[in-house]
Amino acid sequence: MNLLLRLCWLLIVSRFRAAVPPLGPCRTPFRVWPTDLDLLWHVNNGVYFSIMDLARIDLMIRAGMSGRIRANGWYPVVVAETIQFRRSLNPFQRFEIQTRVLGWDDKGLVLEQQFFRGEESVAHALVRARFLSRRGGTVPPAELVALFGLPPESPAMGDYAAQWNAAQGEWRGARTAERAVL
Numbered sequence: 001m002n003l004l005l006r007l008c009w010l011l012i013v014s015r016f017r018a019a020v021p022p023l024g025p026c027r028t029p030f031r032v033w034p035t036d037l038d039l040l041w042h043v044n045n046g047v048y049f050s051i052m053d054l055a056r057i058d059l060m061i062r063a064g065m066s067g068r069i070r071a072n073g074w075y076p077v078v079v080a081e082t083i084q085f086r087r088s089l090n091p092f093q094r095f096e097i098q099t100r101v102l103g104w105d106d107k108g109l110v111l112e113q114q115f116f117r118g119e120e121s122v123a124h125a126l127v128r129a130r131f132l133s134r135r136g137g138t139v140p141p142a143e144l145v146a147l148f149g150l151p152p153e154s155p156a157m158g159d160y161a162a163q164w165n166a167a168q169g170e171w172r173g174a175r176t177a178e179r180a181v182l
């Protein structure tokens with residue numbers, strides 16, 4: 001319920017916030033609520049991923065992408081995520097998530113999402129996402145970037161993000177003989 005209320009609030013206030021470029025950066029403000037906490041009284045690690053979803057929605061709305069994406073019958077899905085935590089977020093603290101698209105390949109987009117408390121970075125995440133079509137199949141990133149008038153070539157992602165992205169593309173989730181026994 002907490003995230004549903006946050007989503008409703010985000011859908012209202014995003015339309016009044018400053019527009020951002022399609023690749024970002026987009027800074028989305030939040031506050032830590034008691035429902036975000038774990039037994040140690042800081043934000044639960046799983047909550048970070050859920051709040052990141054909201055920040056990506058904010059980017060799509062403020063960049064003017066959400067209506068065009070919806071009109072084409074497309075929707076985003078997360079393929080892989082990784083996060084590093086540097087500091088805790090505690091009850092009632094304000095924080096922001098900065099979201100930006102680092103680049104893309106022939107199957108998906110790579111986004112960076114950083115959590116900031118003031119100017120201090122408290123967590124850093126990489127997200128691999130792709131768009132699916134309600135008519136079936138995957139939407140090639142080339143179609144998505146063309147829709148927004150972006151150049152077809154991906155910006156350079158940086159070594160760490162490029163290596164992480166390549167590693168995500170290698171794993172296919174195939175069962176090995178050892179796992180099949182389990």
